[in-house]
Amino acid sequence: MGRKTLAIIKPDAVNDGYIGEIISMITKAGFKIKAMKMTYLTKAQAQKFYEVHKERPFYGELVDYMTSGPCVPIALEKDNAVADYRKLIGATDPAEAEEGTVRKLYARNKQFNAVHGSDSDENAEKEVAFFFSEQEILENYFD
Numbered sequence: 001m002g003r004k005t006l007a008i009i010k011p012d013a014v015n016d017g018y019i020g021e022i023i024s025m026i027t028k029a030g031f032k033i034k035a036m037k038m039t040y041l042t043k044a045q046a047q048k049f050y051e052v053h054k055e056r057p058f059y060g061e062l063v064d065y066m067t068s069g070p071c072v073p074i075a076l077e078k079d080n081a082v083a084d085y086r087k088l089i090g091a092t093d094p095a096e097a098e099e100g101t102v103r104k105l106y107a108r109n110k111q112f113n114a115v116h117g118s119d120s121d122e123n124a125e126k127e128v129a130f131f132f133s134e135q136e137i138l139e140n141y142f143d
Ligand code: ADP
Pocket: 053, 058, 061, 062, 091, 092, 110, 111, 112, 113, 115, 116, 117, 119
């Protein structure tokens, strides 16, 4: 199992003031932050990032949502990162998410669901590279 995943604190959660709470949940769950930034996606960037969903009926809305305000992509590291992070955030629809998960606590609904998480090791690699150059992914002095 890979040790990398990409998280994004999405525009609804940034707007709602939950950056700090969400980062706190992530680090308390044992993930190390390898890179992080606040950025404002262009329409072209959001379309490219969510290209796998381009045939889905919600693709247009998803692109509008992800370009509606700044978001915070975060490159994370941990054993079993993809699965453990998805467990921490909960189901796509907060109505179906387990108690205590990020989405249960901070998502508004199935569309405005507070956070992104990679769905496979392969996509984690691609998604981290989408947001961060190699120079931005720094080795930690204390590791
Ligand atoms: P996840 O983010 O849990 O991996 P998906 O990859 O299936 O979920 O979907 C990507 C994102 O698209 C979701 O996080 C959510 O913001 C949005 N989305 C998913 N399903 C719907 C839907 N039925 N209607 C509107 N937006 C949706």
